[in-house]
Amino acid sequence: MTAGAKWWTNAIFYQIYPRSFADSDGDGVGDLGGVVAHLDHLSSLGVDAIWLNPVTVSPMADHGYDVADPRDVDPLFGGLDALDRLVQEAHARSIRVTLDLVPNHTSSQHSWFQSALAAGPGSAERERYIFRDGRGPAGEQPPNNWVSVFGGPAWTRVPDGQWYLHLFDAEQPDLNWDNPEVFEDLEKTLRFWLDRGVDGFRIDVAHGMSKPPGLPDMTNPDIEMLRSQDDDPRFNHEGVHEIHRGIRSVLDDYPHAVSIGEIWVFDNEDFAKYLRPDELHMGFNFRLVRAEFDAVSIHGAIENALAAASIEDASPTWTLSNHDVDREVTRYGGGHRGLARARAMAMVMLALPGAVFVYNGEELGLPNVDLPDEVLQDPMWERSGHTERGRDACRVPMPWSGSAPPFGFSSNPQTWLPIPPQWDTLTVARQKADPDSTLSFFRSILHLRRNAFHFTENDVEWLSLGPELLAFFSGGVLCVLNTGTSERALPAGTVIASSAPIDGSSLPPDSAAWVVTA
Numbered sequence: 001m002t003a004g005a006k007w008w009t010n011a012i013f014y015q016i017y018p019r020s021f022a023d024s025d026g027d028g029v030g031d032l033g034g035v036v037a038h039l040d041h042l043s044s045l046g047v048d049a050i051w052l053n054p055v056t057v058s059p060m061a062d063h064g065y066d067v068a069d070p071r072d073v074d075p076l077f078g079g080l081d082a083l084d085r086l087v088q089e090a091h092a093r094s095i096r097v098t099l100d101l102v103p104n105h106t107s108s109q110h111s112w113f114q115s116a117l118a119a120g121p122g123s124a125e126r127e128r129y130i131f132r133d134g135r136g137p138a139g140e141q142p143p144n145n146w147v148s149v150f151g152g153p154a155w156t157r158v159p160d161g162q163w164y165l166h167l168f169d170a171e172q173p174d175l176n177w178d179n180p181e182v183f184e185d186l187e188k189t190l191r192f193w194l195d196r197g198v199d200g201f202r203i204d205v206a207h208g209m210s211k212p213p214g215l216p217d218m219t220n221p222d223i224e225m226l227r228s229q230d231d232d233p234r235f236n237h238e239g240v241h242e243i244h245r246g247i248r249s250v251l252d253d254y255p256h257a258v259s260i261g262e263i264w265v266f267d268n269e270d271f272a273k274y275l276r277p278d279e280l281h282m283g284f285n286f287r288l289v290r291a292e293f294d295a296v297s298i299h300g301a302i303e304n305a306l307a308a309a310s311i312e313d314a315s316p317t318w319t320l321s322n323h324d325v326d327r328e329v330t331r332y333g334g335g336h337r338g339l340a341r342a343r344a345m346a347m348v349m350l351a352l353p354g355a356v357f358v359y360n361g362e363e364l365g366l367p368n369v370d371l372p373d374e375v376l377q378d379p380m381w382e383r384s385g386h387t388e389r390g391r392d393a394c395r396v397p398m399p400w401s402g403s404a405p406p407f408g409f410s411s412n413p414q415t416w417l418p419i420p421p422q423w424d425t426l427t428v429a430r431q432k433a434d435p436d437s438t439l440s441f442f443r444s445i446l447h448l449r450r451n452a453f454h455f456t457e458n459d460v461e462w463l464s465l466g467p468e469l470l471a472f473f474s475g476g477v478l479c480v481l482n483t484g485t486s487e488r489a490l491p492a493g494t495v496i497a498s499s500a501p502i503d504g505s506s507l508p509p510d511s512a513a514w515v516v517t518a
């Protein structure tokens with residue numbers, strides 16, 4: 001780390017989807033006790049920090065992203081004591097803990113929303129959300145044509161005839177950020193967690209919150225679910241930046257704390273606005289998630305992500321998967337080939353300067369799971385009229401040990417999503433014992449990222465080694481990726497890691513190597 005650099009500058013974050021990590025109380029759903037029980041797994045990977053998906057009180061309509069009380073932990077996850085214990089135990093292992101903050105919306109069970117429903121049109125209570133009269137002679141049409149990110153209209157009508165806005169599920173009403181009470185409450189939440197020793201926040205839908213005056217119609221309401229466009233009136237409205245300045249002014253009282261925004265904005269200048277010195281510390285850049293397994297596409301994603309962060313001299317961020325997108329093994333084609341490519345891409349990601357985010361199970365090479373209709377839980381499945389299966393396939397619980405489900409995840413055979421019996425070869429215990437496993441591979445490349453790379457700037461030096469080869473120097477190491485179909489020669493040097501067995505002088509298709517050339 002350079003002098004004065006913050007701890008997160010080149011940090012390895014490990015994302016834990018708490019429902020799916022480990023269950024300590026036998027209800028079939030992961031919890032914080034389960035995270036504490038497996039902290040050694042994280043230590044052995046050498047991660048710097050955890051990002052925990054929401055654990056606050058929630059009816060779980062969107063598995064925690066529908067928050068009913070932002071300043072308490074849901075009993076399902078073990079309550080506040082369990083979080084305090086996790087923070088303490090993680091800190092004892094030098095692992096930081098960051099939480100998910102959900103400022104765009106609350107649960108419909110939040111006391112504010114319940115009071116808003118009771119108080120009626122025109123009340124101060126309704127002013128905390130976005131209630132409007134409908135269009136049409138009797139107000140029977142929604143106030144505008146906005147669609148929910150999970151499918152269907154973004155408006156739901158209440159019995160007195162008004163409509164409320166929800167960019168996600170109907171159980172997730174959007175807050176009215178023009179009302180100062182909303183920020184006052186968020187400030188309480190930020191200080192509540194930071195005072196308890198939490199190390200920062202991943203900010204959900206950080207490009208949402210602010211809505212344009214008059215709520216103009218979308219030009220393209222037929223947009224694919226989970227997508228937005230840069231000119232989409234639902235997101236990335238200029239007013240959002242004042243909110244981030246407010247959040248930052250609180251975080252600046254806690255210099256150890258980091259903020260990382262979930263920013264689905266692709267224009268580099270627009271993206272960088274969120275990273276101005278008085279806004280977020282970092283922003284998730286999703287270009288690598290969207291890139292094809294193709295040298296040109298990956299090169300473009302990296303160049304743009306570096307360029308966007310450099311506009312404000314912020315740390316770049318890298319991620320290949322999370323709880324909202326298909327697992328990379330599946331995205332890259334599935335099977336042996338998908339896994340080979342996922343391992344190769346992990347080496348590309350870990351060779352880059354900036355913060356990296358590894359999603360639980362990525363280190364095991366887990367693929368998406370084909371789940372039967374009857375177990376699907378993502379609200380997208382219902383809201384899309386059973387046309388979109390949603391995100392459950394990438395949220396299947398972690399296999400820890402043993403030869404049959406639930407693989408040590410829980411003492412309960414009924415896990416919240418079923419774990420496929422085929423995962424007997426993918427358990428942590430099995431992979432730990434195998435030096436050629438994906439887990440052993442991840443441990444070794446994570447260790448090398450910390451010890452062999454010396455990142456001094458947020459940039460890489462590109463090399464042109466021929467078509468279908470991606471090659472760059474970063475932190476003193478050369479990373480080469482072969483996205484072609486034939487074996488290719490490697491530059492001279494010492495290979496310190498490779499994603500597939502290699503002879504030292506050539507690189508097979510679908511693989512990557514790190515080479516020290518000096």
Ligand code: ISL
Pocket residue numbers: 062065066102149168204205226227228229235262264323324
């Ligand atoms: O592109 C999008 C809108 O710009 C979407 O991908 C959207 O930003 C994304 O789905 C937001 O995800 C986050 O908030 C959701 C929650 O369901 C996801 O799990 C979370 O990551 C609502 O809180």
